[in-house]
Amino acid sequence: MKCQQCDNPAVFHITELEAGSVREVHLCEEHARTYLNQAEDEAGESAKAAGKGGALSTPLGVGEIADDLAALDKRCCDMCGITFFEFRNQGRLGCPHDYVQFERELEPLIANIHGATEHTGRRPTRPGVGGEAPGGTDALSAVIGMRRDMREAISREDYEAAKEARDAIRGLEEAWMPGGRGGASSPSTEGQP
Amino acid sequence: MRIDTLTDTIGEWLRGTGPESDIVMSSRVRLARNLAQFPFVSRATDQDRAEIERVLRERISGVPVGRGLDYIDVGRLEEVDRRFLVERQLISREHADAQGARGVAIDGAEQVSLMINEEDHLRIQCLHSGLDLRGAWEQIKIVDDQVERVVPYAFHPRWGYLTACPTNVGTGIRVSVMLHLPALVITRQIDKVFRSLHKISLAVRGLYGEGSQAMGDFYQISNQTTLGRTEEELVQQVADVVPVLIDYERRAREFLVRETQQNVHDQVSRAYGILRTAQTITNEETMQLLSRVRMGVLLGLIGDVKIADINSLLMRTQPAHLRKLCGSDGAGADDIERARYLRQHFEGGDASTRAAAN
Ligand SMILES: [Zn+2]
């Protein structure tokens, strides 16, 4: 049996129970990983929603502080999807945008490690890139989220959306890294059924 | 590039020359860098990793370093070849043990290496012989500038160069020297020295051993913080402490010769004797004995051995080097091969040790 998203053999056979109906998904290893990562993110979202409801229904006190911490831990990066909890467990951040997304949370941690919170060393010298821009290269890191959007679009077979995402990625990459062959993963090589 | 071409040579940094090379084995500077448009390695998909590897490999290949860079696809190497690169300090243990697409670009002199998909997308390292932090920094700065011209490094005006672990953020720089401190170990002053280094936030770890357990009295001193000071200040922080440590070690060596002449001469001679005659010997014991012989040579207690030879043996008697040199493969046979290799090596030279006092 072939993977539903590419020509590789399907090695994962996942049974989904949705609103009473049963749906089967057949995927190669790579697409199964992407698929399951998405499922995990969705689970994170619903857990977050449940946590909020819980905080409202309990009286103020210790429980609320714990819930605040839990809510903070579940906040996730818009680009790579890592939660602050995952970062605290692994000690490794998910993507460059985390330094923007979690700036407030990271500040005391970084101050503790380095005894400082401002970079005073060298800066990128490429004209028009990094150095003077207020967000540094954060605008380019949006590509990380776009690539996730593209893969999601592919997995739900929305090739129009996937193509739009791909073109947006290529545009950004070409602007920041002229010379082509930038590194956008093309949906045409990845996911046509 | 074929790994086998490396077995005939030793890295430039091991040639045993350069300022203060009786105590300072090597000087190293490394920079951690990431591409802005990809997740960090630990969160990258296999596809992301392959893309990062491709983009960096292609773009780095055009960067002019020395006589040019050779690229090694680490992901496709056999285990023994990966260990071999670790022993040569061209890649890290983490890089060797990692999964997925990854590689390293190395210049002909083995002074510059660029690791792709280690903990960060790119780790640039410059390794010089002896005490030459300034030279290593000047060289890596140029390589870094050249790579930066062709790829967008993740950078934030406040946090500096962005890294997978916040302990490297800012400059992304790690400045280190590898020191041979046998006399401070013998005179039991080494712990005191390290406690004072920790107070000024410098890290100390053994060279080949796990954690802080040093093998063969080799220690690496490095900066711990990377944010809030310039690269020059961080280079200087390590550079400032080295002359002090050199002075301590020299004085400890003088003390040993002056106060325990007979004792230290005996230790050194026995170490030399075992290396020349043993029938089976572990990596650990070899390191320990070579360390003592190295000190003996520097103190004038052994006359017929060159420091460059000892440095070379320190690397070539490690497991992966030995396997590639001798073609052995079993774990048990390694110790026998190592002893044979050492006997062969010392056979050529005059076996007598010169007594400095006689
Ligand atoms: Zn597939």
Ligand SMILES: [Zn+2]
């Ligand atoms: Zn992120």
